[in-house]
Amino acid sequence: MTQRRSPWKAVPWVLIAVAILSYVGCSSGRKPGNPGRIDDSASTASPPVADSGEGEVEDGRLPDAILVVSGHQHGYLEPCGCTEGQSGGLGRRADLMNELRDEGRTLVPIDLGSIIADPAGARGGPDQVKIKLGIGLEALARLGYEALSLSADDLGIGLFDYFGEYFNVPDAPPLLATNVSPTENFTEYFRPSTLVEAGPMTIGILSVVDPDTIDALADPDRSSFFEGIRDPSEAIRDALPALEGESDVRVLMVQGSSELARKLGEEFPSLDVVVGASEYDFAPAKPERINDGRTLLVLVGKKGQQVGLVELFADDTTRPRYRRVALDLRYEDEEPIKSLLGEEYPSRLEQNDVLERFPRRPHPSGATFVGAETCRACHPATYQKWSTTKHAYAWPAIESGRRGDRTMDAECVSCHSTGFGFESGFVTAAETSHLRNQQCENCHGPGSLHVSDPVNPDYLSQVRLTRETAEKSLCISCHDSDNDPHWDFAERWPDVAHPGLDDYSDPKVRVGLDLDALPSPERSAEGD
Structure with missing residues (x-):
């Protein structure tokens, strides 16, 4: 196995201090043994597959080593738990890898x-994205990963922030960047290649990143870390000869398009395995063989829903065997990841005040959120209908749901509270208890102006919602393919629709309420 290195050795203390300060927070089915779980054709959470992998052999040989291929997690560290049947998750990956190791398999995990x-567009906000990166790096370390590709996606939080997270995980896998020329202070951290001893074989690994993806970041701190980004072909041409003399199996990871991965694989036929990124969520069930079958091209899907297993044989390194494994309900969350995601991750979110620090903006209507209890005064029948729906119990679902208490998780809170992300919307249960759950104003917009002048036609138009708008752009913001893959608008709409339930003939409903008497964060906190 590769030798782990101290993360502090080559970086001057002044740079270490800057990197540390940039870190947000502090560090901190069937059961294994049944090989049937690794047969992708048995998966119920992925499309049907013709067989369990490409190039299966029937002679009963066990591989001398298994290359575990993953990448493009895209922040999906675990299924959200809102519904059943979701796939993926680092805890399930741990279950798979534990099973293989219990069977005596030698694993060489590598990650693209x-x-x-997309830190700027992340549902949980920028602080949660940084914490997710740190947790992801810690997970790779605990799972024994041997190599990690440099990625423009990961660098999107900023180079100083990225290395703040990286340095905080002393056993983080070596960062491979064959075509990156680092500055003197960071030479140790951008390895051009790495060698891994795996049973009777030595595996040599390279990794290149598409220069255009790094250039697109336009990071002002780039010159502190990179002297330049070389053409991938030139960098491979320089690095590959030494690797050929020291390794039995040669692997290239390509952070770029699948076309770039294929092009580089064809250009360098001495490569045995090329790992690239699929443009689709699901990786292809079978790999592509290029160079007359000499080189295996493996593509990883998105969101960590699957893992690729490249089985290597010392007596025939030119014919690796590939299997794609769906991390579905056949697998469970297991250590060393279960406690990391179930305990340490929520703790970091809470310690770092992710909810309080979430970026907030004024609502474009100019109105503020008042809470369903205020709406109840004039819409009692509608309120009663709402109180019978799951929307009215959205908050308890994250207090003690499948993933335990996630009331500090901005990604969960965004769909289980009212007005989150707006200046007058939900902040925390302690500060804005009147905005817990999915209430009226998440669909109709903040109601303060309407409440102050109920018959004002402009204010009425602001809170009016059509079925067409709800179907096209509103409900799907939470009931998306990730959080509610079985969502059916036509089936669920009658559960929440409430036309004509209230009688507005009483003159009092035409008189506005005193805005100073409406719920506010301060009064909500006092009421608790």
């Missing part, structure tokens, strides 16, 4: 990077 994606 992109642990996170």
